[in-house]
Amino acid sequence: MKRSILLVLLALFVLSAMKLPAAISAYAFGDYYLVLKNQNEAVENQHGLWLRRVYLTYESDISDKLKARARLELNSPGDFTTSAAIVPYLKDAYISYQYAPLHKLTVGIQDSLAYANIEKFYGYRHLEKTMFDLYKVRSSRDFAIDFSGAFDAGKKFNYSLQYGNYSGNKSENNPYKQVGARLFVNVTPKLLVEVNGDVSTVSGVKTSYLVQGFVGYKDDWGRLGVNYGQEMVREDGKDDADFGVFSAFAVAKLGKKLEAVARYDMSVDPQLHGQGDFLPIVKGYKSNLAILGLAWNLHPKFQIMPNIKMVSYKENNGVKPGSDTYFNITWYYQF
Numbered sequence: 001m002k003r004s005i006l007l008v009l010l011a012l013f014v015l016s017a018m019k020l021p022a023a024i025s026a027y028a029f030g031d032y033y034l035v036l037k038n039q040n041e042a043v044e045n046q047h048g049l050w051l052r053r054v055y056l057t058y059e060s061d062i063s064d065k066l067k068a069r070a071r072l073e074l075n076s077p078g079d080f081t082t083s084a085a086i087v088p089y090l091k092d093a094y095i096s097y098q099y100a101p102l103h104k105l106t107v108g109i110q111d112s113l114a115y116a117n118i119e120k121f122y123g124y125r126h127l128e129k130t131m132f133d134l135y136k137v138r139s140s141r142d143f144a145i146d147f148s149g150a151f152d153a154g155k156k157f158n159y160s161l162q163y164g165n166y167s168g169n170k171s172e173n174n175p176y177k178q179v180g181a182r183l184f185v186n187v188t189p190k191l192l193v194e195v196n197g198d199v200s201t202v203s204g205v206k207t208s209y210l211v212q213g214f215v216g217y218k219d220d221w222g223r224l225g226v227n228y229g230q231e232m233v234r235e236d237g238k239d240d241a242d243f244g245v246f247s248a249f250a251v252a253k254l255g256k257k258l259e260a261v262a263r264y265d266m267s268v269d270p271q272l273h274g275q276g277d278f279l280p281i282v283k284g285y286k287s288n289l290a291i292l293g294l295a296w297n298l299h300p301k302f303q304i305m306p307n308i309k310m311v312s313y314k315e316n317n318g319v320k321p322g323s324d325t326y327f328n329i330t331w332y333y334q335f
Helices: 002-017 116-122
Strands: 022-037 047-061 066-075 087-100 103-111 141-150 157-164 178-188 191-201 206-219 222-235 241-253 258-267 287-299 302-313 324-334
Touching: 087 141, 116 191, 116 206, 116 222
Parallel strands: none
Antiparallel strands: 022 047, 022 324, 047 066, 066 087, 087 103, 103 141, 141 157, 157 178, 178 191, 191 206, 206 222, 222 241, 241 258, 258 287, 287 302, 302 324
């Protein structure tokens, strides 16, 4: 693993020495965590330090119309039981071609349409993933062909059409694919409205449909976001399975260096996939997630954020898992 990391760093160094207009960037985040309450007694009162993610990114303007990007992610296990080294893997690897002033084609491992824009508006991926990422509904990446652009010169009305493997950033080994679309409108410089969806063929007898909508508003005082979406799984010989979830967040500026963050997620159907990394959520139950945090920006590239996360469940067939409470001091830095 160390050899792989060194080879990637060497490659980035060599590329940076070339005369192509290029940039190398990196950021990382992690936590000091304390499990205050947990349905799993073996995890309760556990505490420690972990580095959740490190990203190394190389971006190059090959020409005025061609751009390329490669990103390496170093990923830490976060199931509270696994003791293993941080694992590196390729997160992004794509090239884009601006074939018209307002339209481009992108090919390679790239962002999923399900939440790339939403995550950017949210701005606190290092605090927690957005809902469809967190609840394992869709992968954050796919090897895909993407057509995107704007319908007007002011880039008020924007679109994306994507055809992908439906295999994340892994190699493809089957004929099943995903087709998705996204439309987002910058109603005003402060107001964003987005709808997106996809049809994903999981197997010869199983298909997953996804639809969601997002509204975000921002101003000098901060920003608000409301997100609702639903996955509908149809499989031959089995009952239909649906998973709807609502998520809302608020970010309030308390000064030049402080922000308060609040978020609430509520599933309207039992969890179809669950969640196991850093914030375990049990499959098969309706769940609620509340997050409160205070972000202290010591520097434009360094933030410390004490926060608390609480997970609770609703009863299903007479069974109800216990609630969980986590206290974290999260840090985020760029370098």
